[in-house]
Amino acid sequence: MNYIIMDLEWNNSYMKSAQRFVNEIIEVGAVKLDESLNTVGTFSEIIKPVLSKKLRSRIKNLTNISNDDIKAGKPFSEVISEFEKWVGDDSVVLSWGDTDIRTLLTNVKCFLNKEDISFIRKYADLQRYCQCFINMENVQQAGLSYAAECLQIDAEKFPHHRALDDSLLSAECFKKTFNKDKLNEFIKECNEDFYARLAFHPYVIRKKDDPLIDKNVFNCVCDICGGNVKVIKKWKFSNQSFRGIFYCKKCDREFRVSLRIKKFYDRIDIKRNYSEIIHTEEQTEENT
Ligand SMILES: [Zn+2]
Incomplete structure (x- = not known):
């Protein structure tokens, strides 16, 4: 050979x-x-x-x-x-x-x-x-x-x-x-x-109701305490990801979640990203 x-x-x-x-x-x-x-x-x-x-x-x-x-x-x-x-x-x-x-x-x-x-x-x-x-x-x-x-x-x-x-x-x-x-x-x-x-060309899924997506991926909990959160801004697709803003009462914090769902030949890849939302007033307080 x-x-x-x-x-x-x-x-x-x-x-x-x-x-x-x-x-x-x-x-x-x-x-x-x-x-x-x-x-x-x-x-x-x-x-x-x-x-x-x-x-x-x-x-x-x-x-x-x-x-x-x-x-x-x-x-x-x-x-x-x-x-x-x-x-x-x-x-x-x-x-x-x-x-x-x-x-x-x-x-x-x-x-x-x-x-x-x-x-x-x-x-x-x-x-x-x-x-x-x-x-x-x-x-x-x-x-x-x-x-x-x-x-x-x-x-x-x-x-x-x-x-x-x-x-x-x-x-x-x-x-x-x-x-x-x-x-x-x-x-x-x-x-x-x-x-x-x-x-097969992998592609990003852009529609929330795509039959390939398990709807549970859009259920969101606080990434710090694991508790339930309030929706501040509903999921919206932009720039290759679904994005939403949530509020955790227990932690008194607002955070943004981005969810990129990509279809490959035989699997679906989900990347979830959390980012803190810091309000300007708080930032000023911290800085002084
Ligand atoms: Zn929390």
Whole structure:
């Protein structure tokens, strides 16, 4: 079995037929490691985009890929069929975060009219795996260069932010942290459920009567004494959260609660935040 560490570059372009913006892949880079983690091959191809012939300046500056480079690139279908052969039958594909595989799925749907990436049979999110070995105290998600730094890998050896360079750097992180049992926890079969999950876009629930919400989440008690509270300002949705103001008689305090309810593929995530309301008169008293 081989490990394929893949990285993609893309250009955000408007797709008329879909009436939306699509991250169109312009480069595929990958490293192939055998079971003993020896590098047995690399893959690097530039794709000629069909939606826009001009790269956004951010991409040009980041990758140094030019408009002439993509003009000379190969069609998406050709690169993907070469990549498919190169990946082979017995591989686990890894990428740093799942954005790359999501983007690949979108491109396969848009440009090849296929529902899944047939040649990826097993997949692992390398970022999530590597984070098990990094002190994550001050970060939510470790970027590739941050992870490399934590793992004492010299990222300067791969300075170009090109697909192949980034996949080589990811591969270094993979080698440095390699633990087969741990990795097995992250390897997923790419079945129907996997693709449904990948295609799902999490969203914030904005309506109080959404059938997905258990109405009890709007019942509020004082976060200090746990007692009943009086509603001062009813729940109202604004800026990604439901917000309300409440009064606890026992504690003689007014507080604001914000409730962000987000739907993920197979769960609902609820973030509840309490904040004290301090009236100006009281503040003046305290200050004197
Ligand atoms: Zn209270």
